[in-house]
Amino acid sequence: MAFFLKRFCFLAIIFCTLFVLVLSCGETFVSPIVLIQSVFESSEHSVVFWNFRFPLAIAATFGGAGLAVSGLVMQSVFRNPLAGPFVLGVSSGASLGVALVGVAGIALTSLGILPAAMAGAFLTIFIVFACSRFLIGKTGILIIGLMVGYLADAIVSLILFFGEANALRGFITWGMGSFSRLSITNVPYFSVAIIIGMLPACFSLRYLNLAPFGDEFVKDHGISVSFYRWLNLLAASFLAAVVTAFCGPIAFLGLAVPHLAYGIMKTTDHCFLLPATALLGAMIALLASLFPNLPLQALMSIMGVPVILWILLSSKGRYHA
Amino acid sequence: MLKLLEIKQCQFGAEKPLLNPFDFSLVSGEVVALLGENGVGKSTFMNLCVGNAKLHSGEIFLGKQNQLDLSYRELFRKISLVRSHLQIPERILVKDFVSLGLESRNFERVKSALEKTETLEFLNRPLITLSDGERSRVLLAEALVRNTSLLLLDEPTAFLDVPHSLALFKLLKRIAQEENKGVLISTHQVEHALRYSDRLLVFLKNGNVYSGKKDELLNKGVLSWAEIS
Numbered sequence: 290m291a292f293f294l295k296r297f298c299f300l301a302i303i304f305c306t307l308f309v310l311v312l313s314c315g316e317t318f319v320s321p322i323v324l325i326q327s328v329f330e331s332s333e334h335s336v337v338f339w340n341f342r343f344p345l346a347i348a349a350t351f352g353g354a355g356l357a358v359s360g361l362v363m364q365s366v367f368r369n370p371l372a373g374p375f376v377l378g379v380s381s382g383a384s385l386g387v388a389l390v391g392v393a394g395i396a397l398t399s400l401g402i403l404p405a406a407m408a409g410a411f412l413t414i415f416i417v418f419a420c421s422r423f424l425i426g427k428t429g430i431l432i433i434g435l436m437v438g439y440l441a442d443a444i445v446s447l448i449l450f451f452g453e454a455n456a457l458r459g460f461i462t463w464g465m466g467s468f469s470r471l472s473i474t475n476v477p478y479f480s481v482a483i484i485i486g487m488l489p490a491c492f493s494l495r496y497l498n499l500a501p502f503g504d505e506f507v508k509d510h511g512i513s514v515s516f517y518r519w520l521n522l523l524a525a526s527f528l529a530a531v532v533t534a535f536c537g538p539i540a541f542l543g544l545a546v547p548h549l550a551y552g553i554m555k556t557t558d559h560c561f562l563l564p565a566t567a568l569l570g571a572m573i574a575l576l577a578s579l580f581p582n583l584p585l586q587a588l589m590s591i592m593g594v595p596v597i598l599w600i601l602l603s604s605k606g607r608y609h610a
Numbered sequence: 611m612l613k614l615l616e617i618k619q620c621q622f623g624a625e626k627p628l629l630n631p632f633d634f635s636l637v638s639g640e641v642v643a644l645l646g647e648n649g650v651g652k653s654t655f656m657n658l659c660v661g662n663a664k665l666h667s668g669e670i671f672l673g674k675q676n677q678l679d680l681s682y683r684e685l686f687r688k689i690s691l692v693r694s695h696l697q698i699p700e701r702i703l704v705k706d707f708v709s710l711g712l713e714s715r716n717f718e719r720v721k722s723a724l725e726k727t728e729t730l731e732f733l734n735r736p737l738i739t740l741s742d743g744e745r746s747r748v749l750l751a752e753a754l755v756r757n758t759s760l761l762l763l764d765e766p767t768a769f770l771d772v773p774h775s776l777a778l779f780k781l782l783k784r785i786a787q788e789e790n791k792g793v794l795i796s797t798h799q800v801e802h803a804l805r806y807s808d809r810l811l812v813f814l815k816n817g818n819v820y821s822g823k824k825d826e827l828l829n830k831g832v833l834s835w836a837e838i839s
Contacts, residue, residue: 501702509662
């Protein structure tokens with residue numbers, strides 16, 4: 290237990306540091322002391338703080354945590370270390386929603402994109418889970434999700450092929466992902482939605498620990514497979530949908546952060562792995578947010594892949610990755 | 611001796627019944643070996659006892675309670691099933707695996723279960739790196755940590771050589787006697803089963819089921835399919 294506490298304290302310190310850095314850094318650097326003052330007093334920095342930096346920090350924290358937890362749940366339920374938040378086609382569905390809005394000619398403002406992305410993402414979830422009801426086993430759900438995702442991607446490709454240059458530019462920009470799109474008015478909705486999305490996993494720790502051994506093993510240990518599987522897959526898809534709708538598709542986080550968390554915590558017990566994953570997801574997203582003008586997906590992959598490879602290769606022989 | 615498991619005129623199977631209706635009971639402190647050729651329904655019977663197979667007719671009692679009246683959680687607290695064909699994830703450590711048998715964290719019970727099965731030295735090793743014999747003992751430790759009165763083992767000797775198979779039988783015999791558990795073990799190691807079990811339960815391909823003392827069944831020629839008389 291002491292081992293885990295030390296690790297969590299270390300991660301928490303880095304998280305707090307990154308959070309303050311994101312609030313402080315931007316076109317101009319604002320010291321933490323001035324930041325605190327601007328929270329309570331109206332000043333020239335208050336506008337920047339409340340309208341740009343605070344929403345950015347919140348979006349990165351909750352978005353990063355949400356995607357990472359979604360990826361961990363997907364990997365545990367599907368018993369597949371390469372599963373991520375978007376294996377059930379959520380990102381593709383959101384992209385399709387945004388592409389259709391562009392074709393329909395609605396200007397690509399936040400007001401247009403957000404509902405379109407939401408509608409596309411949740412429609413995908415609905416289709417995948419409605420079709421999966423007729424199948425036994427989780428492989429069927431996975432295949433349906435992949436197929437729906439491929440179909441959505443294909444339709445998006447056709448839309449882009451016939452689309453206008455301006456619309457294309459807007460779609461491509463959205464597709465790069467960014468935590469800067471969250472407005473201060475959306476902060477409460479976004480944060481609450483992410484917290485709600487993570488709650489089922491918090492109440493399913495035992496199931497998530499048992500799931501990698503197969504359905505019979507889960508049942509042997511007194512847990513209802515179908516209830517917890519559906520609950521967690523729906524929650525993980527919901528998390529992916531919310532983050533994608535508000536921030537655009539963000540790859541890497543959901544797939545790689547669970548492995549990073551495992552490498553640091555050295556346990557498969559979700560009691561420790563889940564909070565570590567959430568914390569690390571938030572940290573990596575915050576780190577990427579220090580460079581808001583660069584493409585988010587590319588930045589996180591460039592930062593994160595060497596770290597993952599280092600952890601895997603330095604652990605060789607001590608435990609299997 | 612308490613009657614821990616009672617089967618009354620049961621028939622079970624995925625689609626049609628595999629065997630003729632039969633009665634069977636398992637009491638505390640005894641080891642019963644479940645024998646039979648491949649495909650007669652030994653694993654299905656094990657699954658039936660833990661509520662994971664279809665009961666066509668008859669009743670199953672765990673103690674005085676009908677199995678159908680028990681939830682999965684209540685079954686979990688009464689009966690442990692050790693599966694030999696378990697998909698083991700690559701990363702899980704032995705201590706984390708054995709902890710899966712507990713509903714709340716208790717490291718002392720994990721250590722105690724590993725000590726009983728002589729696998730404490732593997733505490734921090736990945737389960738997948740153990741040999742077949744070591745792994746089978748750790749799987750048993752996970753069942754023991756649950757501290758259920760009934761212990762079922764589905765072909766735990768499947769991948770074991772003779773010395774490891776003998777060691778496992780001896781361990782189960784000791785556990786049954788010292789902890790007053792009822793142990794049902796399905797196995798193809800007929801000679802070891804004859805040596806270390808108190809009674810036999812035999813499923814035959816013609817659908818007949820026999821249970822009773824070893825000598826009694828041997829005299830009836832029930833084990834002729836294994837060329838043992």
